[in-house]
Amino acid sequence: EVQLVESGGDLVQPGGSLRLSCAASGFMFNFYWMTWVRQAPGKGLEWVANVKPDASDTYYVDAVKGRFTISRDDAKTSLFLEMTGLRAEDTAIYYCAGFDLTSATHDAFDIWGQGTLVTVSS
Amino acid sequence: SYVLTQPPSVSVAPGQTARITCDGNNFRSTSVHWYQHKPGQAPVLIIYYDTERPSGIPDRFSGSSSGDTATLSITRVEAGDEADYYCQVWDRDSAHQVFGGGTKLSVL
Numbered sequence: 001e002v003q004l005v006e007s008g009g010d011l012v013q014p015g016g017s018l019r020l021s022c023a024a025s026g027f028m029f030n031f032y033w034m035t036w037v038r039q040a041p042g043k044g045l046e047w048v049a050n051v052k053p054d055a056s057d058t059y060y061v062d063a064v065k066g067r068f069t070i071s072r073d074d075a076k077t078s079l080f081l082e083m084t085g086l087r088a089e090d091t092a093i094y095y096c097a098g099f100d101l102t103s104a105t106h107d108a109f110d111i112w113g114q115g116t117l118v119t120v121s122s
Numbered sequence: 123s124y125v126l127t128q129p130p131s132v133s134v135a136p137g138q139t140a141r142i143t144c145d146g147n148n149f150r151s152t153s154v155h156w157y158q159h160k161p162g163q164a165p166v167l168i169i170y171y172d173t174e175r176p177s178g179i180p181d182r183f184s185g186s187s188s189g190d191t192a193t194l195s196i197t198r199v200e201a202g203d204e205a206d207y208y209c210q211v212w213d214r215d216s217a218h219q220v221f222g223g224g225t226k227l228s229v230l
Contacts, residue, residue, distance in 0.1 A: 037221075044208065045208050046221065047219035047220065050217055106153075107155075107212040109165070109210070114164050
């Protein structure tokens with residue numbers, strides 16, 4: 001079964017740090033671009049960051065650049081998001097997702113996790 | 123960079139056809155994908171490459187694209203189709219993804 005399971009979401013104070021994890025199974029993880037997408041309360045989906053299959057490159061939305069770091073461990077088929085300098089506006093459900101440029105769906109996200117909630121508040 | 127604009131809400135009676143638009147810029151250099159997102163669940167890919175349907179998605183869902191407008195159509199709408207729908211593109215030059223603001227589909 002294809003599965004992405006996020007963990008690590010928590011309540012954290014402004015300025016704090018948090019590390020999210022996403023455990024993958026049931027598909028060729030090392031072929032996939034992996035992504036974090038978030039949804040703030042009452043808002044729409046927002047792309048956060050991408051990491052290439054070989055981890056050679058990472059990409060970030062401007063709002064998190066310099067504060068968040070996306071990484072992956074292909075041996076453990078896991079994706080991570082290290083978040084520092086957290087702000088109230090980072091409060092959201094964080095989803096991991098992936099796409100395989102060699103597949104029929106190409107750059108569409110054909111795999112999603114259920115999400116993990118991050119709340120930034122004092 | 124891309125900016126995708128969707129109507130905030132669309133309402134339709136059961137059995138009718140719902141159409142959700144996604145206005146963008148320069149769609150000729152990319153493809154539009156559509157996702158269905160229900161509360162408490164993971165988003166689901168329902169249309170990719172403007173018009174293609176993943177396996178397991180009912181043929182009541184279809185996509186089209188003309189100029190700088192992509193459209194998701196849902197025929198014979200059912201109560202279970204109530205959800206938020208998002209269009210999305212990949213900016214290959216920057217390797218950034220862009221989502222539309224989302225459209226809440228209500229079944230009257």
